[in-house]
Amino acid sequence: MTSLFATRAAMRCLPAALACALLLVLSPAASVALAADTPPTGASAVEDGRQALAVQRAWDRYAELSSKNSAETADFVASASDAHFEFLRDAALYAAPEQLRRIPLSDRILVYLFRMNFAPKSLKRMNGRALIKTCATDGWCGMAEPDEGEEMLGLTYVTVLGDQAIGEYGAPTENQFQFGPVFVRENGQWRFVYESLAADSSDALKQQIADTGMSTEDVLALVVAGLNGKDGETPQMAVLDRAMIEDSKARTRLNEQWPKYEQFMALRGRALERKATQGESQAQFLLGALLYSGAVPSVVAQDKTRGLALMEQASDGGHLRAASAMVEALLEIRPEKGQVVPMAQLTRLARHSRRAAEGGMPVAALVYGGMLFNGAGGLQRDCQQAEEWVARAEDGGIPFARNERVWFLATCPIPAQRRPARAMELAAYMVENAASLSAGELDTVAATYAANGKFSEAVNFQQRAIDKLEPERKRTREQMNERLALYRRKQDWVDTSNAYAEAEE
Numbered sequence: 001m002t003s004l005f006a007t008r009a010a011m012r013c014l015p016a017a018l019a020c021a022l023l024l025v026l027s028p029a030a031s032v033a034l035a036a037d038t039p040p041t042g043a044s045a046v047e048d049g050r051q052a053l054a055v056q057r058a059w060d061r062y063a064e065l066s067s068k069n070s071a072e073t074a075d076f077v078a079s080a081s082d083a084h085f086e087f088l089r090d091a092a093l094y095a096a097p098e099q100l101r102r103i104p105l106s107d108r109i110l111v112y113l114f115r116m117n118f119a120p121k122s123l124k125r126m127n128g129r130a131l132i133k134t135c136a137t138d139g140w141c142g143m144a145e146p147d148e149g150e151e152m153l154g155l156t157y158v159t160v161l162g163d164q165a166i167g168e169y170g171a172p173t174e175n176q177f178q179f180g181p182v183f184v185r186e187n188g189q190w191r192f193v194y195e196s197l198a199a200d201s202s203d204a205l206k207q208q209i210a211d212t213g214m215s216t217e218d219v220l221a222l223v224v225a226g227l228n229g230k231d232g233e234t235p236q237m238a239v240l241d242r243a244m245i246e247d248s249k250a251r252t253r254l255n256e257q258w259p260k261y262e263q264f265m266a267l268r269g270r271a272l273e274r275k276a277t278q279g280e281s282q283a284q285f286l287l288g289a290l291l292y293s294g295a296v297p298s299v300v301a302q303d304k305t306r307g308l309a310l311m312e313q314a315s316d317g318g319h320l321r322a323a324s325a326m327v328e329a330l331l332e333i334r335p336e337k338g339q340v341v342p343m344a345q346l347t348r349l350a351r352h353s354r355r356a357a358e359g360g361m362p363v364a365a366l367v368y369g370g371m372l373f374n375g376a377g378g379l380q381r382d383c384q385q386a387e388e389w390v391a392r393a394e395d396g397g398i399p400f401a402r403n404e405r406v407w408f409l410a411t412c413p414i415p416a417q418r419r420p421a422r423a424m425e426l427a428a429y430m431v432e433n434a435a436s437l438s439a440g441e442l443d444t445v446a447a448t449y450a451a452n453g454k455f456s457e458a459v460n461f462q463q464r465a466i467d468k469l470e471p472e473r474k475r476t477r478e479q480m481n482e483r484l485a486l487y488r489r490k491q492d493w494v495d496t497s498n499a500y501a502e503a504e505e
Helices: 004-025 042-067 071-076 080-094 105-117 120-125 128-137 194-212 216-227 248-256 263-277 281-293 304-316 320-332 343-358 362-374 383-395 401-411 420-432 439-451 455-468 474-488
Strands: 157-161 164-168 179-186 189-193
Touching: 042 071, 042 157, 042 164, 042 179, 042 189, 071 128, 080 105, 080 120, 080 128, 080 189, 080 194, 080 248, 105 194, 105 216, 157 263, 164 263, 179 194, 179 263, 189 194, 194 216, 194 263, 263 281, 281 304, 281 320, 304 320, 304 343, 320 343, 320 362, 343 362, 362 383, 362 401, 383 401, 401 420, 401 439, 420 439, 439 455, 439 474, 455 474
Parallel strands: none
Antiparallel strands: 157 164, 164 179, 179 189
């Protein structure tokens, strides 16, 4: 038989995918405190638009200059990055192998290059700005010259947040926004914060390493050799892992000065907040999912009320994955034992499950079909449409959907829509696999036999269903026994109840 319990069980496939979406938005290493960020309006919105264009121009200029290994590249790098390069300098001088392994791969490569190309005394004398210029002119950092026919990687969108800004490399994907470089405004000019891409660059390099099947050390050796302009001379990584100067106090200071790579994730959180507040449905969904699920508490503190509100806004704006998430969330809100699901909750469930089902979401089709059969959430009872929606769910790979289709056709209380023969055709597959059926599925087969006038078979399967039912489900056992009594009197069962209006067991 169909039940709200069974529908909830089918929804268990969603949380893992939802958590996956969350992890792609923000790094789990970050700690983000999100607060409402009022979007600019009027003159301030126009000014933000002007500043966004200025950021894009600054990035384009940085990309062009760095691809040509120009010293002018440093003019478009933030002064805040000077301190970062001085940390990398000190890491080259003093870092132990254990410390090197904590540094993101893209920065670790620079440390190796410093160790290969400078004597300790020379490196000590170089400040951060000098190192940035060296990094640019030697082609160790920055953008590569695009291949023929290709364009330099540009920014498709910029979110301005006061004197900070964050760019995006492309349109949002299904799971995330393609956040990229961070910028700060210094003396009226936007400059790129070099270290803001360290984590992303390192993650990309890790993926490339995994694709090669080679060890990290072997790939790093090849990369370092290539950047150093000596492809035929592969460096000895064991040598490069050793500090240039052994100084225990300096190593301790490195730990105290360690860069806060995660700080840029907080800015991504603010940008996501801004987009959500401006009504962007993808941002509303992703931020709402983060807040509602609490799946990554180190990133965003759980706020189920606000998270649910944001996901509902996204769903009502036509966002299909938000609609699916709303179905899951609403099914999770279970009444107290002995209570029924509130009508307002069922009405919302009907609205969002219909939207998600129309978008091709199989689990939502199962839910919506069940609500149509029960006449729940303000819907008019319709067994034919219910079976058609649940057939979509079965086509989409929901195993329990076959049981629902058979139950709807065999027990429909609307005479013109009841189809016992068709129900028996669909139930044949279940009968062939009777040994593996659940109590609910055995109950459905019994009702189908009864609808077709085969009462001895109905009694057989109904007794098997009762024997297999969990002991704690007392109310369901009572209902199954009532049907068994009917079948013994050679009467079939018509389902006039509303499973969504029944009290929780």
